[in-house]
Amino acid sequence: MQKIILFCFLPLFSCSQNFKDTIPPVFMGGEYVLEKHLKEELKKYSLNKCVLKKVEIIFRVTPKGEIDSLRILKGIDYGAYNQATTAAVKSTSGRWQAATYRDTAVPIFQIIPFRLYVAVDAEKCEKAEQFHIKGIEYFKSGDFKNAIKYLSDAIENDSEDADAYFFRGSAKFEIGNEIGACNDWKAAVEYGNRDAKNIMRKNCKKEE
16 A cells, blocks of 8 residues: 655754743654654555655644644645645644743744655655666667566556656557557656657557
């Protein structure tokens, strides 16, 4: 099953840290426990991309240690990922020690910056990249059968690798498999490869 994995957790930043006599909010158990909690929450979501992105979420910790006014400052250009990260952060509500100003609990905005590796797992994405690179090398050397083999392995590990579809389609075309080539180029277009659209116009029949 494909999941979101918290790849790198960055230090918390409190909007209060520059105010004299203000102690910022703290997650009960510390940042390590917070990181572990977010990892577990994000594992619940099934998404299928191998991308590494920085996400920043800002929210307010109330005097009761609860979360409100949550919004994404910087996110991934795909709604489901943003929904997953906000849901994970919301799940920490009630587990914060409120900020204090001169010994009085006060509401303070908090920013969580972290990086998400959206993937089946980090190892699978690394495999996809290795197969991708090897496949391109074989394609450029004219070994189209091995190019197809390795690019197929790349696609098996990352089903939305547009460039892998493009080059596998081109390799299939070189060995005379025009139908397979056009199917791969079509997939490449769907996943964002612009070159595939031009090559399809020249070599693929339009669907009726």
